[in-house]
Amino acid sequence: MTETAGASYDWRGFLTRWSEEWADAYDPDDARDSGDEEARRTRWLGFEPAAPARVAALEERLGHRLPPSYQTFLEVTNGWRHAGGFVWLLAGTEEARWHEDDAGLAEIFQENLDEDATREEVLEATIWTRGLELAVDSDAMTVMLDPEDVDPLGEWAVYTWAPWRASPPERHASFWEFMQDAYREFHSLRARSDDAPEFVNATTESLDAMVEEARRDALRGDYERAEAVFAQAQKYGRPRAGALRDQIVWLLGDRHAKHFDGLAADPVYAPELLPALIAGRGERTWRGDGAYEGHVRGRSDEVRALERVVLRQLREGTYAYTASGPFGDAVERAREQARWGEVDAAWRTLLTALPQWQPLGVDHLAPVGLVADPLLGPLLTQERGRALLATPRGEEATGSRAVPVDEDPQGMAWLAERPSNGQRRGYRFLLVEGVEPDALPALIGAEDGTELHEPMTLWDARSKLRSSGTSSSYDDKALVAVGRAGHGWSFAFDSAPHPFNEARFTSPAVAASRHGRAVVVWASSDEFDRGALFHLSVAQRSTERYAYTVLGERCDRSGEIPQDLDPDRLFSEARSGGRNRELPGEAAALTAIATTFGATLPRFALDHGRLHTFVTRSWTRPPGPGETYTVITFGPPRPNTSDA
Incomplete structure (x- = not known):
């Protein structure tokens, strides 16, 4: 069904097929004038060929050689009826004329141009100043050949536009391509019409057979x-x-x-x-x-x-x-x-x-x-x-199968990649060995967070949490997404932690390690000129085994830290002097943790998926004697509960 444009065009065969299909689908109630009845009787939507002298006279009047596809069209028929559904008469040698822009469309379209406009946008907006108008009778449709939009074969682009389209002019690579589109439009309108006679012909039968084979x-x-x-x-x-x-x-x-x-x-x-x-x-x-x-x-x-x-x-x-x-x-x-x-x-x-x-x-x-x-x-x-x-x-369902597409990187080093949009400035997570994710709330859940929420994005879960409840300057309950972190491990992940509070931080690893090992990691960029943070704490059977906190150039440590996790080795560059917004060694530390414990975190699920969530106990201890704090209430007013 697709005609191939080139140096020569089979206008006679193409237009004959079009005319015969139009005649077979002709409805007298749609006739515009006596010419339609004549076209049905003769099974020809065109006219007599244009004599060479007429073509030469048109070129002299225009001051241009005609593009090849329009010239060879005229040699077959000097004009055309029903070019699609909205152009009822297409110009021959006598009717073709330069567009006069009586409606001032050039000025209107050029108002939208700026200094960054592309050549294509400029051509669309200025076609009204130079186009050769071919639509003689239409439903407010213009059809213009553009003498400045010319391809290597000498073909002029065709631009069509109608005010009811509410869109810029539509470009066709040549007059031949425009007529191919008009033919397809004729087919489409006839095929979708409920009132027209049955529309079946060699073209539709061939297309339908192609559709069925394409389905298979x-x-x-x-x-x-x-x-x-x-x-x-x-x-x-x-x-x-x-x-x-x-x-x-x-x-x-x-x-x-x-x-x-x-x-x-x-x-x-x-x-x-x-x-x-x-x-x-x-x-x-x-x-x-x-x-x-x-x-x-x-x-x-x-x-x-x-x-x-x-x-x-x-x-x-x-x-x-x-x-x-x-x-x-x-x-x-x-x-x-x-x-x-x-x-x-x-x-x-x-x-x-x-x-x-x-x-x-x-x-x-x-x-x-x-x-x-x-x-x-x-x-x-x-x-x-x-x-x-x-x-x-x-x-x-035979033959070879597609290869699965794994999009999640293994391990945790991907957390060290800070997105350009500024998201994930910090994160913290808990890994727990020997328990399923749905058991985590019982280990570290807050009083009101002992059950998992239905799966949702972290963004939605956080928005829901903010709609009601209270928060305080000391209370650091985390909204965490949970899931499996590889064989034998579960995770609880917080993508938007509060600032790290050295004095009051209490690692949830101890409470979570009742059945085996538990690992806590907390990392963040330098936001308060204190230095970038990386914290690791590991507990087993309710006892902390070792921990360290790298904060800028400082490193506080406790317990016997395995060599592979030693912060002096992993963060040697960060501790050699100088203040960095990001902590050199973060990716290496995450890789070492993943390797040591055989755990991984699912990037795709955390960034794009829907996971169960719950609220943990506070990651900071309560205020001590003489320490004050502020309570912030969200949602409906609540009784005042401030003061330590």
């Missing part, structure tokens, strides 16, 4: 080829093409203006696609009963009821993606892994089971609904989306 290609894992075919067929308005393509591009992360082409309103596919559509758009764009304006039309009562349920679940954070069969079982296992931070393991669980995934219907290409799951959705990065789509599944 997509299930085989050849998603790039399939997506290209769907995109081409979609331009022709072929049914199925848009819905199939949107499933691919959603999993690749492109969700703007993608809505599964109405498939989400089908009761067969709604359980999979509707949650993805709602979650991808955000609840603020959903009106009243949840209908997403313009994109889920014709919903049945069954789908409306599902829509309300899903919207409520997404708002409450209780939605969970489900699937049938072995893949559904894998989804449950992956959710369990993801909620404890084992993101790479969860991803491998899903990908291993993916060949056993079964579609809900013939137009279902992949488990798109995963993107709506609060635990599994964050796993689907663009790279993982490609791996998922490259894995054969469903009826085509």
